[in-house]
Amino acid sequence: MKSEQNEQALLKGLASNDSRAIETIxxxxxxxxxxxxxxxxxxxxxxxxxxxxxxxxxxxxxxxxSFVLTCQIKTYVYSICRRLWLKKLQQLGRFSNQVxxxxxxxxxxxxxxxxxxxxxxxxxxxxxxKSLGEPCKSLLEGYYLKKMGMQELAxxxxxxxxxxxxxxxxxxxxxxxxxxFSQYNIGD
Amino acid sequence: xxxxxxxxNIESYLAGEMSPTEVAxxxxxxxxxxxxxxxxxxxKLFQHQIEDYAATQNIKHTLHEVHAKLLENGDVNxxxxxxxxxxxxxxxxxxxxxxxxxASVGGIIALVISGLVAYFSPVVNGNQIQQLSKDxxxxxxxxxxQGSLINEVKSKIPNGxxxxxxxxxxxxxxxxxxxxxxxxxxxxAAVVVDSKGKEYTASIVHIDxxxxxxxxxxxxEDFTPLKSLPYSIGKSNADLGDEIFTLGYPRNDIVYGVGYxxxxxxxxxxxxxxQIQISANPxxxxxxxxxxxxxxxxxxSTRxxxxxxxxxxxxxxxxxxxxxxxxxxxADLENIKIPGHSSMKGTSRKLQISKVADCVFNVKAFSxx
Numbered sequence: 343m344k345s346e347q348n349e350q351a352l353l354k355g356l357a358s359n360d361s362r363a364i365e366t367i368x369x370x371x372x373x374x375x376x377x378x379x380x381x382x383x384x385x386x387x388x389x390x391x392x393x394x395x396x397x398x399x400x401x402x403x404x405x406x407x408s409f410v411l412t413c414q415i416k417t418y419v420y421s422i423c424r425r426l427w428l429k430k431l432q433q434l435g436r437f438s439n440q441v442x443x444x445x446x447x448x449x450x451x452x453x454x455x456x457x458x459x460x461x462x463x464x465x466x467x468x469x470x471x472k473s474l475g476e477p478c479k480s481l482l483e484g485y486y487l488k489k490m491g492m493q494e495l496a497x498x499x500x501x502x503x504x505x506x507x508x509x510x511x512x513x514x515x516x517x518x519x520x521x522x523f524s525q526y527n528i529g530d
Numbered sequence: 531x532x533x534x535x536x537x538x539n540i541e542s543y544l545a546g547e548m549s550p551t552e553v554a555x556x557x558x559x560x561x562x563x564x565x566x567x568x569x570x571x572x573x574k575l576f577q578h579q580i581e582d583y584a585a586t587q588n589i590k591h592t593l594h595e596v597h598a599k600l601l602e603n604g605d606v607n608x609x610x611x612x613x614x615x616x617x618x619x620x621x622x623x624x625x626x627x628x629x630x631x632x633a634s635v636g637g638i639i640a641l642v643i644s645g646l647v648a649y650f651s652p653v654v655n656g657n658q659i660q661q662l663s664k665d666x667x668x669x670x671x672x673x674x675x676q677g678s679l680i681n682e683v684k685s686k687i688p689n690g691x692x693x694x695x696x697x698x699x700x701x702x703x704x705x706x707x708x709x710x711x712x713x714x715x716x717x718x719a720a721v722v723v724d725s726k727g728k729e730y731t732a733s734i735v736h737i738d739x740x741x742x743x744x745x746x747x748x749x750x751e752d753f754t755p756l757k758s759l760p761y762s763i764g765k766s767n768a769d770l771g772d773e774i775f776t777l778g779y780p781r782n783d784i785v786y787g788v789g790y791x792x793x794x795x796x797x798x799x800x801x802x803x804x805q806i807q808i809s810a811n812p813x814x815x816x817x818x819x820x821x822x823x824x825x826x827x828x829x830x831s832t833r834x835x836x837x838x839x840x841x842x843x844x845x846x847x848x849x850x851x852x853x854x855x856x857x858x859x860x861a862d863l864e865n866i867k868i869p870g871h872s873s874m875k876g877t878s879r880k881l882q883i884s885k886v887a888d889c890v891f892n893v894k895a896f897s898x899x
Binding site for chain 2: 512
């Protein structure tokens with residue numbers, strides 16, 4: 343009972359991007375995933391990428407309001423990692439000869455689909471951001487990623503007042519929107 | 531209202547920063563202008579996207595930081611301090627499948643190549659020379675053929691024995707002594723058939739495997755000794771380029787072949803035999819090789835397997851030696867008299883053939899059980 347509450351707390355921490363909660367989850371699960379990837383034709387880098395992607399998937403899931411995790415974090419992370427890594431192996435044309443089926447896994451296909459969709463959206467936004475150019479990119483990153491206020495931004499970028507910075511931000515935002523929607527089709 | 535102002539309004543509307551009166555004005559505007567309504571919806575979606583993007587970027591950043599921190603603290607191991615042995619093991623684990631495939635492909639290629647080399651490379655000495663005795667299958671087939679052809683003549687080969695080998699042979703004494711090759715006589719007794727298809731039983735009286743010669747004696751009461759032999763057996767060496775001919779039984783009927791003396795030595799410089807250029811086939815073994823004067827210069831014995839028309843004949847002077855040895859070993863053979871004079875000198879080839887054909891026999895050797 344206690345551990346269940348503990349896990350809920352950890353997930354909440356993850357959802358709010360709390361580095362201590364993330365550290366705990368990382369410590370508890372990473373070596374398991376690393377061992378799995380290494381034993382199945384992977385490298386240390388592969389293990390890190392797979393684990394971090396699984397963490398992102400878990401983070402996305404923890405953020406949604408309808409979120410219920412019906413199993414342990416360990417099981418969920420392992421299932422996602424397993425899925426991700428086997429898919430990667432298939433793409434690379436490498437095959438694993440001993441994929442042990444002894445570990446408990448849960449079906450994660452649906453979550454994987456959602457995660458892949460978000461991955462695709464992320465990539466579009468990332469491309470749009472990168473082709474935006476300075477100072478728009480830094481300005482928008484400051485506003486949306488670092489959550490800086492207009493006053494702060496004005497000071498950092500050297501605008502005479504917050505209104506000017508805001509004006510500039512809107513201009514940049516319009517360009518970003520154009521770039522984003524040129525690839526992202528709302529109709530889909 | 532310019533675009534920037536509109537965007538600012540949409541943002542503050544979506545963020546809920548407008549006063550109730552402003553909201554009412556703005557919502558009236560949305561209802562009136564579909565374009566603005568569309569923009570609001572679009573912007574809401576975009577805001578959601580950029581927030582997701584920001585959140586994912588931030589979590590990625592945190593994950594990297596956490597990873598680096600844990601790595602530094604030693605809570606996570608990335609093989610930095612692993613020994614090189616472990617790396618080798620890891621590499622081996624990763625590539626063992628590929629290695630196995632490569633190794634088996636290599637093995638198969640090696641096998642195939644060695645197989646091909648063995649198949650196409652020239653055959654070793656053992657097979658370079660082919661003895662011209664007929665093998666059992668051919669004999670068997672010929673026997674059937676013969677049986678159907680002249681079934682009124684009962685074969686003198688005893689029932690229940692298998693013919694092992696066969697070839698040709700020719701008389702060296704009109705009383706019924708026949709010379710042939712030793713390799714023709716693989717069995718313990720033989721039947722000889724003349725050019726008219728008549729069979730006589732014969733016994734093996736002498737075998738000299740070194741010279742590859744053997745003497746048979748016809749001991750059949752049906753056999754009528756000839757008055758004399760038309761040819762002589764040469765004592766001296768023949769000359770290069772001498773035109774030669776042979777008669778033999780590569781099949782059940784007698785076959786004539788013509789050629790020339792190609793070399794005074796045989797295979798690999800063998801001084802016991804000549805190399806002759808003639809078309810010879812299994813069954814020709816033991817046949818006489820004669821020159822234009824009707825003189826036997828050799829006994830056809832082998833041919834080179836890889837070359838066309840290259841055959842070898844045991845020199846005729848070996849016949850004398852063989853007969854002398856036989857005489858020493860067996861006093862009953864004292865009366866063998868080898869013809870030293872040819873009666874065919876200057877006669878036409880047709881006449882020569884018809885005379886010689888009477889003296890050339892088809893030899894069939896078998897083992898008594």
